[in-house]
Amino acid sequence: MRRWRGLKALVHDAVDATTELVEEGHESTSRTVMRVLGAIEPLAEPARAVDEVRRVTTHGVLATIRAVNRAVEVVTDVGLDAAEHAVRMKGLPLEDPAVPMRSDALRTMRGIGDAAMGVVNGAIGDRLHARSNGLDLGMQLRHADAYLPLDAPVDRDAVARVLEGATPKVAVLVHGLMATEWSWCLESEAYWGDPAASFGTLLARDLGYTPIFARYNTGRHVSENGRRLAGEIARLVDAYPVPIEEIVLIGHSMGGLVVRSACHYASEEGLLWTAKVKRVISLGSPHHGAPLERVGLVAARVLGAIDTPGTRIPARLIEARSAGIKDLGRGKLVDEDWLGRDPDALRDDACREIPLLDHAAYHFLSATITADRDHLVAKVIGDLLVLSPSACGERLTHRTFPIDVQHFGGVLHHQLQNHPAVYEQVRRVCAGDA
Numbered sequence: 001m002r003r004w005r006g007l008k009a010l011v012h013d014a015v016d017a018t019t020e021l022v023e024e025g026h027e028s029t030s031r032t033v034m035r036v037l038g039a040i041e042p043l044a045e046p047a048r049a050v051d052e053v054r055r056v057t058t059h060g061v062l063a064t065i066r067a068v069n070r071a072v073e074v075v076t077d078v079g080l081d082a083a084e085h086a087v088r089m090k091g092l093p094l095e096d097p098a099v100p101m102r103s104d105a106l107r108t109m110r111g112i113g114d115a116a117m118g119v120v121n122g123a124i125g126d127r128l129h130a131r132s133n134g135l136d137l138g139m140q141l142r143h144a145d146a147y148l149p150l151d152a153p154v155d156r157d158a159v160a161r162v163l164e165g166a167t168p169k170v171a172v173l174v175h176g177l178m179a180t181e182w183s184w185c186l187e188s189e190a191y192w193g194d195p196a197a198s199f200g201t202l203l204a205r206d207l208g209y210t211p212i213f214a215r216y217n218t219g220r221h222v223s224e225n226g227r228r229l230a231g232e233i234a235r236l237v238d239a240y241p242v243p244i245e246e247i248v249l250i251g252h253s254m255g256g257l258v259v260r261s262a263c264h265y266a267s268e269e270g271l272l273w274t275a276k277v278k279r280v281i282s283l284g285s286p287h288h289g290a291p292l293e294r295v296g297l298v299a300a301r302v303l304g305a306i307d308t309p310g311t312r313i314p315a316r317l318i319e320a321r322s323a324g325i326k327d328l329g330r331g332k333l334v335d336e337d338w339l340g341r342d343p344d345a346l347r348d349d350a351c352r353e354i355p356l357l358d359h360a361a362y363h364f365l366s367a368t369i370t371a372d373r374d375h376l377v378a379k380v381i382g383d384l385l386v387l388s389p390s391a392c393g394e395r396l397t398h399r400t401f402p403i404d405v406q407h408f409g410g411v412l413h414h415q416l417q418n419h420p421a422v423y424e425q426v427r428r429v430c431a432g433d434a
Contacts, residue, residue, distance in 0.1 A: 002134035003113075003117075003134055003135060004134070005134040006128070006133045006134025006135030006136070007134075007135060008073070008076050008077075009073075009131065009133050009134070010120070010128075010133060010135060012069055012070070012072070012073045013127075013131070015065070015066075015069045016066055016069060019062045019065055019066055021313050021316060021317075022062065023058065023059070023062055024312060024313060024316060025312075025313055026054075026055075026058050027055075028308055028312050029308075030051055030054065030055070032308060033047075033051075034047060034048070034051060097145070097146075098142060098145050098146060098147055099111055099114040099180075099182060100145055100196075101145070101181065101182055101184065101185050101196065101198060101213070102185055102188070102195040102196045103185045103186060103187060103188040103189045103190070103195040103196075104189060104195045105182055105185070111182070114180055114182060115179075115180070115182065117135060117137060117180065118137070118178055118179045118180040118182075118183070118218070119178045120135055121135070121136070121137050121178070121217045121218055121219050122177045122178030122179070122218040122219050122322065122324065122325070123178065123219060123321065123322055123325075124219055124320070124322055125137070125217040125218060125219020125220055125322050125324060126219045126220050126221070126322045126323040126324065127219075127322070128217065128219065129217060129219075129220055136217050137180070137215060137216060137217040138216070138217060139214070139215070139216045139217070139225065139228040139229065139232055140214075140215045140216075140232075141172075141212050141213070141214055141215075141232050141233075141236055142181055142212070142213045142214075142215055143162055143163055143210070143211065143212055143213070144162070146162045147162075147215070148162055148163070148212075148236065148239075149162070150232060150235040150236060150239065152235075154235055154238070154239045156239045156241075159236075159239040159240070159241070160239075160241040163210065163240065163241055165210075166210045166240065166241050166242055167208050167209065167210045167242070168242055168243060168244055168245040168246065169207070169208055169209045169210065169244075169245060169246045169247075169248075170209065170210050170212060170236075170240075170244055170246070170247050170248070171199075171200060171203050171204075171209040171210070171211050171212065171247075171248045171249075171250060171430075172212045172213075172214065172233065172247065172248070172249050172250070172259075173198075173199060173200050173211060173212070173213050173214065173250045173251075173252075173255075174214040174216075174229065174249070174250070174251040174252070174255030174256075174258050174259055175213075175214065175215075175216075175218075175252055175253075175255050175417070176218070176251075176252045176253030176254045176255050176284075176417075177218045177253060177254040177324060177325065177328065178218060179218065180215055181213035181214065181215045183252075183414075183417060184198040184199060184200060184213065184252075184417055184418065185197070185198045185418065186414060186417065186418055187415065187418050188418060191418055191419065191420055192420070197418075198211070198418065199211075199250065199417070199418070199423055199426060200212075200213060202423055202427070203248075203426070203427065203430060206427055206431075207427065207430055207431055209248065209430070212236065214229060214232070214255070214258075216228065216229070216258070217324075218254055218322075218324050219322030219323065219324045219325070220322070220323060220324055221323045221324065221327055221332070221335070221338060222254065222257045222258055222261050222324065222327045222328075222332055222333055223261050223265075223327075223332070223333060223334045223335045223337070223338070225258045225261070225262075225324075226257075226258050226259075226260070226261020226262040226264065226265055226333065226334075227261070227262070227265045229258055229259070229261075229262040230262040230263075230265045230266035230269065230271055231271075233247075233262065233266070233271075233273050234266070234271045234272075234273055237272075237273045237276070244273075244276055245276070246276060246278045247273065247276045247277045247278065248277075248278060248279045248280075248281065248430055249262075249263070249277060249279070249280045249281065250281045250283070250426065251280075251281070251282055251283065251285060252283040252284065252285070252416060252417040253283070253284050253285055253286070253385070253386070253413065253416075254285070254286075254324065254328060255283075255285070256281075256282030256283065256284075256285025256287070256364075257285055257286070257287070257327075257328075257331060257332075257333055259280060259282070260280070260282075260287075260333055260354065260356075261333040261334065261354075263277065263280070263356075263357055264333065264334060264354040264355075267357070274357055275359070277357055277359075277360045278360060278361065279360060279361045279362075279363060279429060279430065280356075280357070280360055280361070280362050280363070281362075281363045281365065281426060281429065282362075282363070282364045282365065282391070282393075283365050283416040283417060283422065284365065284366060284367055284383055284385070284386050284391050284413050284416045285364070285386070285391060286328055286331050286385075286386045286390045286391065287331050287364070287390055287391065287392075287393040287396065288330075288331050288389065288390040288393070288394070288395055289328065289329050289330040289331045289390060290328045290329060290331075290385060290386050290390065291387060292385055293325055293326065293328045293329035294329045294330075296318055296321065296325075297326075297329060299315075299318060301315075303315035303318070304316075304319070323338070323343065326338075326343040330351050331351060331390070332351050333351065333352075333354055334351075334352055334354060336352050337351045337352055353396065356396075358401070361404065361429070362403045362404065363403070363404045363405075363406070363425075363426075363429050364391060364392050364393050364403050364404070364405050364406075365391070365405075365406050365407075365408065365416065365422060365425065365426075366382075366383070366386070366388040366391035366392050366405070366406075366407050366408070367382075367383040367388075367391070367407070367408045367409070367411035367412065367413065367415070367416055367422075368382055368383055368388055368407070368408075368409055368410075368411075369381065369382075369383060369384060369410065369411075369412060370409060370410065371409035371410045372409060373388055373407050373409060378409075382413075383411065383412055383413040383416070384412055384413050385413040386413060388407060392405045392407075393405075404429065406425050408421055408422060
């Protein structure tokens with residue numbers, strides 16, 4: 001029911017946004033025509049009069065569409081209230097169970113819907129959160145096929161039931177932009193012959209780790225998700241059924257930035273779980289930013305400077321990208337990197353460099369689409385989304401120890417989260433063999 005309400009609200013918001021784009025297109029076209037007709041003295045005044053009639057008429061039509069849209073929203077709210085009441089009366093669950101973490105999940109409507117949720121959250125998740133939209137994924141931790149009940153007050157018995165067979169070693173895996181925790185199984189059947197295989201299940205099999213998967217709204221600021229993850233891990237550690245001896249944090253793409261941000265905020269807030277962190281592993285994370293986001297920023301500025309409907313409307317759409325996407329442009333990790341700053345500034349102040357955990361080992365893994373890291377194509381497009389120097393954290397200086405860096409040639413960005421060669425390196429470092 002929460003998702004249905006969120007989808008309904010998203011549709012109504014989309015109608016309003018579309019009317020704004022239509023109005024923008026009309027105004028842009030009008031300005032183009034008036035620049036020509038306004039220069040012809042006999043036509044200037046009649047043209048302005050006609051344009052004013054056009055403006056009033058267009059505004060009236062679009063205002064009517066918005067009014068009808070909101071009226072329909074009220075009616076559908078009443079219908080959904082009635083449906084929810086009926087569901088409650090029958091004792092049926094209001095929320096779907098977790099989508100199974102299997103690579104063949106995309107063959108089901110639930111799997112497709114969950115993947116779509118991840119994309120929508122990545123694209124406009126900050127707006128979903130601001131409007132309390134039911135499609136907002138929030139932040140949850142998952143083990144096997146159940147989400148951990150960590151909302152206050154935490155039910156320790158319920159947590160223990162979900163974590164039956166928990167071990168003292170915990171691996172927390174954090175997915176990347178426009179994804180959900182399901183992405184860790186993206187190509188499992190092709191790579192492992194088992195659609196349910198993931199780095200988490202493999203670490204459990206090989207080294208006895210208990211895998212915990214994060215699920216979060218990737219459209220929000222990295223720092224907001226980092227702070228939320230720090231709190232979720234603190235509640236997990238507090239309710240964990242056996243004493244935890246070791247925590248390994250593994251983040252793919254944006255997930256690696258969220259992990260670093262979580263460690264920072266946990267340290268600032270005195271959360272004790274950071275002392276248990278033994279390793280932090282980043283898979284293709286843009287520690288110094290992702291060039292594709294910066295290209296989008298330049299494109300928005302260039303298109304927006306050209307006053308035609310065919311350029312201004314795409315510019316508006318690009319500018320509407322989420323806060324999470326904008327953070328990736330420069331690898332922003334903390335609130336100070338975006339508070340009071342223009343997120344669309346072509347030239348931005350340097351991001352604050354936060355210290356790493358001085359007792360943990362850091363492993364940054366990068367990839368390029370070519371086998372040779374020094375190939376021109378690899379230097380230009382990296383793994384398609386992140387360049388190798390950014391993934392390797394080459395410019396990080398606020399540390400007192402070396403970062404273990406490994407490179408994988410011929411591996412695409414999304415493959416880093418399930419590739420056998422990448423897993424072998426992850427297994428080796430977790431086992432202390434590397």
